[in-house]
Amino acid sequence: MLSPVILIPAILNGLMTGAVYALIALGLTLIYGVLHIINFAHGALLTAAMFAAFFAHRLLGLDPYVAAVLLTPLFYGLGYGLQRFVIGPAAHGEDRSILLVTLGLAVVIENALLYAFRADTRTINLPYAFNTVEIGNAFIAVPRVIAFAVVIVVALALWLIMRWTDSGKAIRAVAKEKLGAELSGINVAHIYAMTFGLGTACLAIAACLLLPTYYVNPSAGNAFVLIAFTIVVLGGMGSVVGALVGGLFVGVVESLCGLFLGETLGQIGIFLMFILVLLFRPTGLFGARA
Amino acid sequence: MKGLVPIAAAVALLAAVPLVTQSNVVLNFLVMTFLIALAGQGWNLLGGYGGQYSFGHAAFFGTGAYVTAIAQMHYGINAWVGFFIGVAAGALVGAVIGLLSFRSGLRGSYFALVTLAFAEVLRIIASVAPITGAGVGTLIKLDLRPEAFQFQSRVPFYWIALGLVAVSLIIVRIIEDSRFGAHLVAVRENEDAASALGVNPTMVKLAAMTVSAAITAAAGCFYAQYFLFIDASIAYGPWVSIEALLAPIVGGVGTVFGPLLGALVVRTLGEVTKLMTGDAPGLDLVIYGSVLVVVVAFAPRGIAGVITMLRQGFAARPIPERGHD
Numbered sequence: 001m002l003s004p005v006i007l008i009p010a011i012l013n014g015l016m017t018g019a020v021y022a023l024i025a026l027g028l029t030l031i032y033g034v035l036h037i038i039n040f041a042h043g044a045l046l047t048a049a050m051f052a053a054f055f056a057h058r059l060l061g062l063d064p065y066v067a068a069v070l071l072t073p074l075f076y077g078l079g080y081g082l083q084r085f086v087i088g089p090a091a092h093g094e095d096r097s098i099l100l101v102t103l104g105l106a107v108v109i110e111n112a113l114l115y116a117f118r119a120d121t122r123t124i125n126l127p128y129a130f131n132t133v134e135i136g137n138a139f140i141a142v143p144r145v146i147a148f149a150v151v152i153v154v155a156l157a158l159w160l161i162m163r164w165t166d167s168g169k170a171i172r173a174v175a176k177e178k179l180g181a182e183l184s185g186i187n188v189a190h191i192y193a194m195t196f197g198l199g200t201a202c203l204a205i206a207a208c209l210l211l212p213t214y215y216v217n218p219s220a221g222n223a224f225v226l227i228a229f230t231i232v233v234l235g236g237m238g239s240v241v242g243a244l245v246g247g248l249f250v251g252v253v254e255s256l257c258g259l260f261l262g263e264t265l266g267q268i269g270i271f272l273m274f275i276l277v278l279l280f281r282p283t284g285l286f287g288a289r290a
Numbered sequence: 291m292k293g294l295v296p297i298a299a300a301v302a303l304l305a306a307v308p309l310v311t312q313s314n315v316v317l318n319f320l321v322m323t324f325l326i327a328l329a330g331q332g333w334n335l336l337g338g339y340g341g342q343y344s345f346g347h348a349a350f351f352g353t354g355a356y357v358t359a360i361a362q363m364h365y366g367i368n369a370w371v372g373f374f375i376g377v378a379a380g381a382l383v384g385a386v387i388g389l390l391s392f393r394s395g396l397r398g399s400y401f402a403l404v405t406l407a408f409a410e411v412l413r414i415i416a417s418v419a420p421i422t423g424a425g426v427g428t429l430i431k432l433d434l435r436p437e438a439f440q441f442q443s444r445v446p447f448y449w450i451a452l453g454l455v456a457v458s459l460i461i462v463r464i465i466e467d468s469r470f471g472a473h474l475v476a477v478r479e480n481e482d483a484a485s486a487l488g489v490n491p492t493m494v495k496l497a498a499m500t501v502s503a504a505i506t507a508a509a510g511c512f513y514a515q516y517f518l519f520i521d522a523s524i525a526y527g528p529w530v531s532i533e534a535l536l537a538p539i540v541g542g543v544g545t546v547f548g549p550l551l552g553a554l555v556v557r558t559l560g561e562v563t564k565l566m567t568g569d570a571p572g573l574d575l576v577i578y579g580s581v582l583v584v585v586v587a588f589a590p591r592g593i594a595g596v597i598t599m600l601r602q603g604f605a606a607r608p609i610p611e612r613g614h615d
Contacts, residue, residue: 038399038403040402090587091586092590095399096341096398097586097590099343099398099402100343100583101582101586101587103582104581104583104586105579107582108576108583110572111572111573114572114575115570115571118571218572229407233403268411268415271407274407275404275407278391278394278400278403279390
């Protein structure tokens, strides 16, 4: 069972899946780091993005990787609008209200999709979906390798935006010291909405990376968002590096659990890990700021 | 105990409904409303008075439902006894989750997350464990005798559901007036200040969560007995957690009548939607989600808050500013 012939492909596959988890978690942790809220609508927005990618393929004939170029700015705008015009004004800046508003949005989005598209599970067929690349002695599906590469590029791009652009500096300023940033003339409502937009844009990319090998139905995003919660808690709320490392780690753990325990138990394993970390190390294993 | 008079009046009024109509549609609608009001009253005690927003009250509802059903089907225990075992089991689950999370100092978003996760873990376990009937669910055998907590007509069920709501109203009303209730509200308003004044926040929250879980579990026990069938996505499904928090928030968090008022409004909205659009899956929840957002945005204190505001308006007093909420 422990021979490298089985283990190495499992670990590699885990890393590739983990990269997409990391991207979803990145969006979540970005929003938490700046707005200090847990976005309960994250899963529903991911599902929405998956449907968008699905219909971009079905109706416009767009390859998911091409659709990503279109959907990323679209979902940035959607996230921006949601925070600026719905969540922000509706919550009156009170934490408990923000929780409820994002929960309400999640319920609305998920069930609107259910109403519009029913519970049917949909997939798309791409000619290259089953092509594989040989890495060492392991055969990895091409879409997974592409996903891994894209996530690395996106994470780098995000880091560059945060580090070097004025908007990135403003976001970091607001995350560190909201009042001070406001006094220096930064429009906090705008920065909040921008951050929410960036987090949602991550979901659009993740959705396009998932679709070639995954299915979509109105609750498809939920499976991922719970994993993303686990990763974010594991890596430390608000920590970008934590999200990336945690994502890859959880991907590998899941892949190995699936190998040894079977699918359902593997799912419970992630939940239990999540609860244990939340109970005993709520600041995360990487000891990021609380 | 002047606060008990309105409770008695409301319950008496509702108790008279079967004397006017015995329509199954009306009674069924009201029984479901009472169930949501009961589950919501449990949420209200912890969330409304204690400020701890749980996103996973399905954990208690489902435990109550499953334990009642399993006690009867696997252990041959009488249904009435099973009901109380179910309530106790729900309270126990509440105490355990509360102990774990409050001792770790989880508040706000973290508490919401961990309760959600526990409910999901229980749902997954119930959907694979043999004793819960796994994916097939659990049927309670038909046995239409009052001793078995089953009735030919819906009227006894109606009165029992109403009785449970009445008990929950009285419990919350008594807690509201007690020292414990004052401690709970103090913890909600400012945990550190309450702790400085000698209140033990962990114990207070834990006690509130246990009673809260017991009340919500009672709703689950009744559900199992009323429908005689449960499965994992009914008993532990997210819909329970959502309706349990929606009812008190719409009606007015931290008020005795909030959950009942809210459940009436929310359920009516749900039924009207169904009548207008046919039985389209998802649409009722779209309405519920929108109501949640709209209420939080425009009436953070729910219907109860709006009534208070209108009264003060009619009394020609200046309407107080909404202050810092």
